[in-house]
Amino acid sequence: xxxxxxxxxxxxxxxxxxxxxxxxxxxxxxxxxxxxxxxxxxxxxxxxxxxxxxxxxxxxxxxxxxxxxxxxxxxxxxxxxxxxxxxxxxxxxxxxxxxxxxxxxxxxxxxxxxxxxxxxxxxxxxxxxxxxxxxxxxxxxxxxxxxxx
Numbered sequence: 227x228x229x230x231x232x233x234x235x236x237x238x239x240x241x242x243x244x245x246x247x248x249x250x251x252x253x254x255x256x257x258x259x260x261x262x263x264x265x266x267x268x269x270x271x272x273x274x275x276x277x278x279x280x281x282x283x284x285x286x287x288x289x290x291x292x293x294x295x296x297x298x299x300x301x302x303x304x305x306x307x308x309x310x311x312x313x314x315x316x317x318x319x320x321x322x323x324x325x326x327x328x329x330x331x332x333x334x335x336x337x338x339x340x341x342x343x344x345x346x347x348x349x350x351x352x353x354x355x356x357x358x359x360x361x362x363x364x365x366x367x368x369x370x371x372x373x374x375x
Contacts, residue, residue, distance in 0.1 A: 229337040231257065234296045234317070234356040239296070243318035245325050252351035253321065259284050261314065261375040277305045303342060304368060312368050314342045329353055337361040341367055343372035 235253040238244040244253065262284070266277040280292055295301065300319075304312035315323075325347075329335055331354040337346055340363035350356035363369040 228254075230292060230296055237319045241318050243321040243325070248330075248352050249321055249324045249348075252324070252348045253313075253350050254348045256315070256344065257284075258314070258330070258344055259287055259292060260302055260346040261347070262301065263294065263371070263375075265303055265314070266305050266310070267302075273322070273330075277302070277308070279310070304365070312341055312365065314344055320345055320348065320374060324348060324352060331355065332358075334358045334360065340369055340372040343375045345373070346375070347375075 235244065235250050239250060240306050259282075260284050264279055264281050266279055267279050268275050269278050282295075283350065285294075296317075298317050300316040301314040302310040302312075303314060304310070327335070329349065329352050333353060335353065335358060337349065337359065338361075340346060340361040343361070345368050346359050346361040349359045353359065361372070363372060
């Protein structure tokens with residue numbers, strides 16, 4: 227897995243999203259795939275499209291699953307009809323936000339919208355202390371899943 231994480235962090239650095247060693251190290255330590263047990267993909271159907279749930283087990287991940295998870299794409303994790311309601315942020319956006327925040331050990335951070343918990347875990351790594359991260363989620367099901375991850 228370390229090779230995939232190295233490649234992931236390197237691609238985000240090459241895109242300019244990662245500029246600091248703190249953020250790069252967080253990306254190397256926090257495994258993105260551990261924050262998912264499913265996602266949705268949009269598929270065509272006669273007369274339109276539909277969301278199809280893709281089940282995922284981090285302990286039995288296929289190379290294809292990991293390629294998708296570690297690509298620079300957001301992953302939809304909740305839908306309501308045709309509308310996405312929760313997602314795992316696109317990696318370069320998450321990394322760019324971490325860089326823009328310029329967080330450092332000793333700070334406290336409030337995150338609104340926990341989602342899968344991946345961004346909160348990255349923040350905890352950058353801060354060096356998970357007790358400095360406060361994450362708020364309005365949907366009970368999403369919050370429970372994030373805590374489990």
